[in-house]
Amino acid sequence: MNARPLNVAVIGAGPAGIYASDILSKSGLDVNIDLFERLPAPYGLVRYGVAPDHPRIKQIIVALYKILQRGDIRLIGNVEVGRDISVAELHEHYDALIFSTGADTDAPLDIPGIDAHEAYGGADFVSWYDGHPDHPRTWPLEARQVAVIGVGNVALDISRILAKHVEDLMTTEIPANVAETLAKSPVTDVHVFGRRGPAQVKFTPLELRELGKQPDVDVTVDEEDFEYDEGSREALAASNQQRQVVKALENYAMQEPEELTASRTIHIHLFQAPAAILTDDAGHVRALRTERTRLNGDGTVSGTGEFRDWPVQAVYRAVGYAGSPIEGLPFDADRHVIPNAGGRVLGDDGEPLTGIYATGWIRRGPVGLIGSTKSDAQETITNLVADANAGLLHATTEDESQVGHDALLALLDSRDVPYTTWEGWELLDAYERHLGEEYGEVTVTGGESKPRERVKVVARDAMTAISRSTEVPDDLIGQPDPDRVPERVAHRLRD
Known part of the structure; x- marks a missing residue:
């Protein structure tokens, strides 16, 4: 075992990544956990894959919020692996990587x-x-x-x-x-x-x-x-x-x-x-x-x-x-998952890649609800803990000063990546709730008046600005960055 705490990066801040982080934090290991998300806001498909009037969405978000609010899992949003940082670079800074990027x-x-x-x-x-x-x-x-x-x-x-x-x-x-x-x-x-x-x-x-x-x-x-x-x-x-x-x-x-x-x-x-x-x-x-x-x-x-x-x-x-491939990782194009055995990611030779794990839909495909997601996370973390106890996990850099949270943020800063944090999400969360209050009550079918709890900010630059306390653009809807729009829908971009 390392004398210092184990440093683990979890990639994907939806339910799978949050539950895996939570289980790891309670595993008994001395561990630092950074939770990466390619969007400026957490919660993954709960925020961007469920209808806004879904009857159980609020309860799910409350449960996820309570986990991240503790502060022992550090959120790093608006960072896309393969675009802002590579898998290899992440592994230089962390002893283990857990991919929970879902199916989008x-x-x-x-x-x-x-x-x-x-x-x-x-x-x-x-x-x-x-x-x-x-x-x-x-x-x-x-x-x-x-x-x-x-x-x-x-x-x-x-x-x-x-x-x-x-x-x-x-x-x-x-x-x-x-x-x-x-x-x-x-x-x-x-x-x-x-x-x-x-x-x-x-x-x-x-x-x-x-x-x-x-x-x-x-x-x-x-x-x-x-x-x-x-x-x-x-x-x-x-x-x-x-x-x-x-x-x-x-x-x-x-x-x-x-x-x-x-x-x-x-x-x-x-x-x-x-x-x-x-x-x-x-x-x-x-x-x-x-x-x-x-x-x-x-x-x-x-x-x-x-x-x-x-x-x-x-x-x-x-x-x-269906899941999407991540540059630098193996991918099963037929099943649309990262190949793995019990959450340990497998290389082209069928052997586990040291320190690389998967959980959630990118591990098993898009089947099952929250219960299955927690079960997946438990198995993946159990195997990670076993590998850690066997002394198998270590960052690939030889410079110990480059391992962990601070060194990773310094790298992102050097690249001018406008990453967001949990504190930033709380600012954005409060901002959206305030927009709902400002909107006032609405009249639904039948004539009853009801309040709006929040209005979602759409533009990435606006979300990031609110989260980082910089100047917020007037247009909270905006247009997407053409370089980030999936090719399959790029034809719908209009001037």
Whole structure:
């Protein structure tokens, strides 16, 4: 063991990185932990991957806030590994690196027409309505009828934001540019498609029930979509949560026609596998073609050869997230994860790379919720502690004065990287809350007045200026840095 404390860098300040840092801080090791984040604000997908009206977002953020507020885990924001500093340089300054960069892009969906003008990745739409600083500030909401492919909570979030009346979002932190665009949306119908049945959908009960509580928005499910085989019955017997989901779906299906009077409707279609996106001669979406499926007995489905075309003018895929490679690290391009064994990152030879670890979705793929994230972090940290106790962990520099927090910040300062800190986040947090107070109360559907808790600052330079107590630009929305905009959405940048 080293005589000095172990110095560990955790890269990615979402739930996975924060939980890993928390577990490491309580592991019994004498350790200094720096938590790096490429954005000026922490919380990862909780801030930039969940709808602003998500029913559990506040509770998750409160839990993460309490961990970072202690002060023993030091946040270093607005630093992008591979851009501002390399993996090799980080390892010079730290004895171990833990990568928890999550999954921020859409999993592919290989069907004809997926490259049509109005065929969008759900993750990109979420980034837009959540005010991600590195995404374009505009979104083309021109369709009256929309298809959403996928039956997980992201699909529910997307459907809810598309269907919800904008005044009912104004109590949230939704940015002004997003509200302005949503207010002009002509949408009347959102169709959600899943290829399997009610016993296999990935919704969670609370989110599914909340879907039907939006003012002037109906939710419907076809009674013909309730079929069960032996595999389905086994799944329901094993999971109370899945039984609650099915009950919620059945309640939507049992509504009487005279109850369905809203101006906007979310239609949930099961046993419908996406087969193709149909376009007109100009390449614009005109329909989604699906194939009816049937259960095979074990909960899986097969196609029936029965196809149907659903008139829509836009298609959003929400079939899962995918991780992105990090320069200087191995990457499994098929699974979109960093290859690892128990959180120990594996090199091209299949052997662990000394002092390099992974946790969360970049380790196992985008499956599981907070419980799985904590379990991942526990296993990764257990292996890190074992390696530390075996004397395997050490920074690659031979100059001990260059190990740790102060030396790393000096390097960032020498490169004029405007990094942010936890104290800076508290300044930005207070600033956004003040914007909410200044906005005043809003009138929601039905005439009730409610306060705004916060208004999100979008522009990276504004977030950074507020966090660093420098001059704040007048435009808090701004435009993204073109060099940071993902190539897949760069075409949406407008002058």
